Amino acid sequence: METIHQPQFPSDLTAVHVALFIDVFNAAALKARIVRAATLTGPEGDAEREALNFAFVDASLITSALHLQTAISQASLAAAQNTLRTKTVHSEILWALCPTNNISEAIRRYGISDTSKALFVVRVDSASVGDVEERMRGVVEGRVVPLSTLAELVDWQAVKKYNKLNTEPAVKKAANVDAEHAIIDNIVISSVASKGVMA
């Protein structure tokens, strides 16, 4: 797990914990659990929601760590300015990643799905919160790997499709696969960063 510090934000948003899980085998159950947690009431519901208080991001659509970090920054900014378009800073991360403005589509595509094998688990919180990795491991059944493992997990075809990049000159003219991936990465990062002003 990596911890990133965003000192510019209010204290409840300064610490970002990110872990990459692969070989996840409880995706379907986890997704069902998240859906169920939303409707639970009383202290039991609060406890369950707290246990699942993470952003679960399907890793196959994330082109680089910076891509995810950009979405986290923009989501934190929206939270700090009280301009969240979704209910929490964690769902806002999924919304920031999605090229369209449709929240349920964002959650469906970029969030956990029954077939997810690799997941980013993200927690945006204050720096004082402890044992975050323990708690992530308690929810996701899989292996925690270094974030650089991401390079092998990206589904570039899906990234191109969702971001409508197949017909773009920049992508078509790329000299080789590595150059193409670098260009796509730069475009998707820029789209995430500027999503709020694109309208």
Next chain:
Amino acid sequence: MASSSTTPLTPTQVLLKSATIVSQGAEAKVYKAYLRHHGLGKTAISTRTGTGDVSDVQNNESSGSELDVAPVLIKYRFPKQYRHPSLDGSLTRARVAGEARALLRCLRSGVQVPGIRFVDATEGVLGIEWIDGKSVRMLLPGGAEAEDDEGVGPGDDEQVDEAEDEADEVDPLVEFGVSRDQLMSMIGTEIAKMHQADIIHGDLTTSNMMLRRETGDLALIDFGLAYHSTLTEDKAVDLYVLERAFGSTHPDSEPMFSSVLEAYQKYMGKDWNVVKKRLEDVRLRGRKRSMVG
């Protein structure tokens, strides 16, 4: 200014406090900043206080993290006191959005421009990829003179002394592994790519182009005046503005500008003829069209 010190600063204001200023113009200030840090707990980081004192934590390199630690360039369109606040707010938002949109269009069309990294339109902030390199203006003869009255391109700050020994006839281009002719042809090609995507830069000068130190690639910067247009007139005027900029900053610029046009022509193909004709018209009358008749 007179803002009370008790109001907590917004995240973007805190970020700007921790940033180093690179240059300042009438429209915006340019900073170098880090959006995030690693190695939490290693350093006591003073977080937000009422006065917004933030120690500039620069322990990025030492933390051994594999995450991105690259700096960003922040273009901050500060509030203008001479405008009504609500007008100022909407103008600033529109301009940040416009610049971001132009950059994204360029990226998608394969024009070499810096990527966008952070946008806070309410505060007038656009964060873009930090380009390590020098502006083309500094790399051509005559460009290093009187540099303090012009907007300085990012990365130029440490280069001033070096550029001033220009009398020694050391071509600063050598360290980038690019010849002057290659540079001119890259300029022509990038502008042609941009025009093919129907983007007009609006302020083409040699200071608004940078050569990347690592790759020797050319990147166009400062899309603050950019707009979308399919008109030949606008493309011709864009070129004419560059021609004038070349002429006024660099001595003996004619051969340089003609190699720019040569590369432009090569990339534009059959679209070149109309632009060429229009450019000749524009040269005769200047960049503004006569409103008479």
